[in-house]
Amino acid sequence: MSPSPNGRTVGFVWSPEFERFDYGRRHPLRVGRFQMAFDLVNEAGLLEGSVRLIDPVPLSDEMLVRIHSEEYIKQVKQISLTGQGEIDIDTPGFKGIYEYGQLSCGATLTGVREVASGRLNHFLSPTGGFHHAKYDSGGGFCIFNDVAAAVLALKDLGFERILVADFDVHHGNGTQTYFYEDPDVMIISFHEDPEWMYPHDGHIGDIGAGKGRGYNINMHFPMDSCDSVYRYAFDQLVPSLVEFYQPEFILFLPGFDAHYNDPLAHLKITTNMIRYVAQYMHDAAHTWSEGRLGVLSAGGYDATAFGWGLGTVLSVLTGLKYSPPKQTPPFDDDEETWDIVRSNVQDVKDAVFPALGIS
Numbered sequence: 001m002s003p004s005p006n007g008r009t010v011g012f013v014w015s016p017e018f019e020r021f022d023y024g025r026r027h028p029l030r031v032g033r034f035q036m037a038f039d040l041v042n043e044a045g046l047l048e049g050s051v052r053l054i055d056p057v058p059l060s061d062e063m064l065v066r067i068h069s070e071e072y073i074k075q076v077k078q079i080s081l082t083g084q085g086e087i088d089i090d091t092p093g094f095k096g097i098y099e100y101g102q103l104s105c106g107a108t109l110t111g112v113r114e115v116a117s118g119r120l121n122h123f124l125s126p127t128g129g130f131h132h133a134k135y136d137s138g139g140g141f142c143i144f145n146d147v148a149a150a151v152l153a154l155k156d157l158g159f160e161r162i163l164v165a166d167f168d169v170h171h172g173n174g175t176q177t178y179f180y181e182d183p184d185v186m187i188i189s190f191h192e193d194p195e196w197m198y199p200h201d202g203h204i205g206d207i208g209a210g211k212g213r214g215y216n217i218n219m220h221f222p223m224d225s226c227d228s229v230y231r232y233a234f235d236q237l238v239p240s241l242v243e244f245y246q247p248e249f250i251l252f253l254p255g256f257d258a259h260y261n262d263p264l265a266h267l268k269i270t271t272n273m274i275r276y277v278a279q280y281m282h283d284a285a286h287t288w289s290e291g292r293l294g295v296l297s298a299g300g301y302d303a304t305a306f307g308w309g310l311g312t313v314l315s316v317l318t319g320l321k322y323s324p325p326k327q328t329p330p331f332d333d334d335e336e337t338w339d340i341v342r343s344n345v346q347d348v349k350d351a352v353f354p355a356l357g358i359s
């Protein structure tokens with residue numbers, strides 16, 4: 001390991017124990033996914049140079065009771081003991097699910113603490129991003145909400161403007177519920193149209209409430225949206241919001257499941273777009289947040305595309321070269337897609353910009 005030019009490093013939070021989950025053989029979140037992705041980025045030479053492997057510390061019971069109700073925690077413990085029961089219809093239980101939840105969420109907090117203390121510039125938590133879990137329920141493959149835990153830990157440390165940039169193809173409905181009235185947290189979520197996509201939430205009009213009004217931004221895309229409309233929406237919305245907010249810490253979910261090869265969703269972006277978004281977030285972190293950037297992988301259910309995405313983001317964080325194979329989505333953006341996206345972007349601007357005082 002050699003330090004980066006500024007002497008600080010990129011942390012990759014990793015444990016072989018990450019593969020200890022078991023949602024069953026037919027579940028889209030396959031056992032082997034994390035190891036495959038690890039092998040891919042390792043073979044591509046992306047864990048060298050300024051990268052440091054970090055051991056995750058399991059989430060503490062004290063933090064767990066702040067992000068989830070006692071009843072829900074008890075339910076997960078019970079499922080964990082017997083292996084019987086389920087978190088929700090998409091999230092089957094297994095023996096040890098409680099400890100697994102603590103480890104995979106703790107991984108995110110471990111990264112957050114390393115970056116907040118200045119020991120690292122950036123971290124990547126490949127198991128992080130459980131954005132569907134709510135205070136009293138899990139679901140959508142999510143057990144405990146590590147994004148909420150990370151925000152609370154940062155607030156404890158005195159951070160006042162925390163940006164959650166959630167580009168996972170599914171809306172972060174759980175995370176939104178924790179901070180809906182809180183201007184210390186800005187959430188920007190780009191996702192597929194909730195009308196037909198899980199979790200059927202994340203409407204443009206849901207902009208936050210009370211003091212948090214305007215700080216919850218939802219932009220959604222119609223099926224088959226490709227790089228060009230996605231980039232248009234990004235350019236129209238994100239820089240204005242980030243420059244207005246000047247975040248002190250950025251938590252970034254890159255959206256590997258918006259890739260055109262992903263079997264669970266219907267957006268058609270490539271790793272070129274993932275690189276574009278990641279590059280912006282990385283530059284924004286260095287401009288506004290003294291480099292403080294945490295990446296939580298979130299979804300990505302095509303193992304190869306997940307690996308390409310992870311490699312792409314790591315290459316942005318480290319400056320190391322990485323080029324996934326050339327990708328050709330099956331469609332281009334057509335006029336209808338452009339019309340919907342232009343109109344959605346305008347609706348987001350009309351809903352949010354005046355509330356924040358952005359002209």
Ligand SMILES: [Zn+2]
Pocket residue numbers: 168169170257298299300
């Ligand atoms: Zn997702």
Ligand SMILES: [Zn+2]
Pocket residue numbers: 121122282286291317
């Ligand atoms: Zn950097």
